[in-house]
């Protein structure tokens with residue numbers, strides 16, 4: 001391949017520095033992404049992004065086989081082993097071993113960056129690293145090293161595959177370098193056109209092997225619509241395509257466009273997590289599902305629902321608030337109201353607990369907030385329900401952790417919508433059991449602050465009635481009223497627990513549950529409720545209630 005031209009050393013065996021066949025790995029990556037296997041996709045992307053400059057051929061092969069393994073068996077532990085192995089790769093070592101071993105060349109030190117190395121040599125290294133090599137000098141420095149007599153060059157390996165190899169010009173070769181035998185110049189003949197063609201063909205065939213498509217992939221690439229019927233899973237930023245004919249057009253409006261600009265700098269893993277876990281796809285909630293709370297319902301209807309439905313009418317002074325606050329004891333229906341707003345406005349409902357931003361996504365909370373709002377903006381109209389918002393927007397103190405402060409700042413930036421236009425249809429619904437802990441900035445932004453109290457007698461009656469309507473029971477209207485009176489001070493969630501406990505009564509009376517049919521289980525009766533009342537106690541104390549009432553009088557939205 002190279003002619004020594006009588007030189008004792010100085011030319012480089014290119015095979016040794018063609019460390020990474022970037023093209024092949026790219027091809028493989030693309031074939032993975034067509035395969036809708038998210039695990040291997042993300043892993044290969046991660047490896048690719050982190051190591052694209054640092055891999056040798058052996059490692060690359062390892063990655064390819066590991067990727068295939070992960071692709072075949074996504075739940076295999078190999079993904080972890082693979083990742084930790086990669087983190088042990090020393091790019092410098094790989095780089096050093098790829099350099100020519102000339103006895104007048106001295107590697108003097110690692111320098112500047114982890115992928116740069118200082119080389120001191122009497123040879124003209126420009127000749128070592130001619131155009132055909134993949135090593136490009138970053139910059140030159142005057143040598144500080146007494147052993148060196150030449151320039152010190154810093155090299156950054158950029159591993160691209162030389163497609164057609166050229167001989168080194170003899171006139172530029174460097175004299176007086178003795179090259180150890182194992183690194184001897186490759187003395188294969190200079191490639192003819194035919195040999196170059198052969199090599200090109202071999203390369204293409206390798207690429208073809210790497211980009212081999214399964215029957216399913218081939219079908220999908222020739223007929224993308226077939227994806228609908230094949231039940232392929234989605235990639236992080238991909239649109240959901242309904243298998244129902246004609247449903248696709250309807251969805252175009254609701255789903256974010258693939259590759260939406262607003263998601264450009266957002267981590268795909270976070271987008272996927274938000275799409276899968278934070279978007280609430282539960283059953284829609286209607287106003288009639290929420291017992292009592294008439295005041296809160298009418299304020300929300302007017303201030304939030306109508307404007308989200310008719311943004312053209314609610315402009316200027318009528319412009320809706322960006323955020324509302326629902327405060328009150330636990331289990332009183334705050335989440336239910338958030339869901340109901342989203343259902344009424346046909347909006348996407350994002351539900352997240354603020355405390356999880358500081359605990360579950362340690363170190364990533366800030367990014368998560370940015371991702372959440374970016375995805376929500378792609379799904380407009382959208383309702384972002386932030387439970388326990390006090391843990392995110394509590395009054396600042398000296399002891400406040402830097403990470404929490406950053407999350408809070410990011411939230412306020414996103415909330416104010418500095419990056420977006422005025423016409424966005426995004427509502428933040430904050431919920432808290434500790435409104436007194438919110439700081440001024442948060443209070444000011446959540447302009448409508450609605451007290452969600454414990455259910456009154458009528459509301460408790462309605463909750464019991466609604467829940468029992470789905471069960472076999474023998475309670476009369478009077479029985480239900482009696483039970484409603486007896487559970488004064490219970491939250492909606494407590495009333496639900498009471499009903500669930502009562503519903504266990506008929507089952508507990510059974511002697512042999514295995515042999516009885518479902519229709520033989522007796523209906524729930526009022527005695528079951530009396531027993532349940534002994535077991536299920538209210539979860540909210542009178543003292544707590546006093547605090548809410550006081551805060552409501554000061555900051556709440558009056559009746």
Ligand SMILES: Nc1ncnc2c1ncn2[C@@H]1O[C@H](COP(=O)(O)OP(=O)(O)OP(=O)(O)O)[C@@H](O)[C@H]1O
Nearest residue numbers: 289290291330331332333334335336463492493496
């Ligand atoms: N007003 C209500 N009408 C009907 N059901 C209610 C009502 N309040 C509470 N519930 C019942 O209690 C359950 C819990 O309510 P929800 O999660 O909305 O309370 P929350 O106020 O958000 O509680 P937390 O503050 O603990 O998050 C609901 O799923 C529902 O079954």
